[in-house]
Amino acid sequence: MSEPKLRAKELDAADGLAAQRAEFVLDEGGEAVYLDGNSLGALPVAVPGRVEDVVRRQWGELRIRSWTESGWWTAPERIGDRIAPLVGAAAGQIVVGDSTSVNVFKAVVGAVRLARSADGAAGLARDEIVVDATTFPTDGYIAESAARMTGCTLRPVPPSEVPDALGERTAAVLLNHVDYRTGRLHDLPALTAAVHAAGAYVVWDLCHSAGALPVGLDEHGVDLAVGCTYKYLNGGPGSPAYLYVRAELQDRFDSPLPGWNSHAEPFGMRPGYEPAPGALRGRVGTPDILSMLALEAALDVWDGVPVEAVRAKSLALTDFFLECVEAYVPEGRVECLTPAPHEERGSQVTLRCRDAGEVMRRLIERGVVGDFRHPDALRFGFTPLYVGFADAERAAGMLAVVLAETGP
């Protein structure tokens, strides 16, 4: 057995999270190595049965009664409270629903309104939204529209340059915790503090960090945050996203989408809008119950699993994968875009190479599933709950084979 294969065996044997893998449906019989949980998390074993119960019994038999008897109406806050400990938030600050894009809109417009209501005339002069220049596109598009609607200008800035770009005019700053392309982890505590020092409000997109590493929303005084649940939280394709509004800001949070579900008395059916207190101010319309309850079932895999243990394994996995790539792939054939320092790394490894699209196509054909991001990036996502060290070794080995086939 080769040196990396032996190491993988030892690391898997010592892995305290190894048993979690059995909670997921994976292609155990075949050669499949699933390294795309940073795009779509794997299916937890318990989800199909729970969804079947929701459909057949709750919907099929209880019908309308399920809004109360099966807890449908309160699902957005209840499931928000299940996500809260995973991102370092106390209960009552997260509401689940809508897509990440929609929540980015609520959060960014909400942040501008908070900034303007904060300090009277000075607040009104705040007319700039700063956005992560390297952001996942949807955040940039939505921020641009939010800027137009609020009479702000949009200023794209690379995250490391954000502190120098802030000023008296900055109303809101929208940042990604982990860069979707490179896997770079940004310094949430320092950037949040810098935004606050400028008197502005920060919105963090946690899509690529929630469920992969500790976030510490409350600890670091984050104002607003959004994230999806279909990556490291394994909620399923298109599962609803979430919105965090810090408790102290909730009374002043003025949602740009004040639907009837966030009304103080939704069944009062009154013509005038009066916002509900607390996290449910972030709700809009009728929740997507089937998807939402699939997510609730998926979150059971976190029972008794500390995020810190997940982070430790994530770093060990990405370190080991990089070691294997170094051992197997000829020098210079790939370039690692993911930072080496642990404090700057999320839970994925991105390698740049020639013909990356073709390389990933061949890898997937051979059972190593990562993804390709235009123009030259191979992304390998490591979900510690179900990826093991042997997977990392096998992926690096197959990468070397495919790279050899596609030229020196």
Ligand SMILES: Cc1ncc(COP(=O)(O)O)c(C=O)c1O
């Ligand atoms: C950082 C980030 N934000 C937002 C999204 C997507 O938003 P939505 O859930 O609205 O499709 C993704 C991935 O799809 C993402 O990686």
Ligand SMILES: Nc1c(O)cccc1C(=O)C[C@H](N)C(=O)O
């Ligand atoms: N949300 C996705 C979808 O609906 C289809 C395909 C991929 C996705 C993704 O999540 C992409 C992902 N955010 C990325 O980091 O590229």
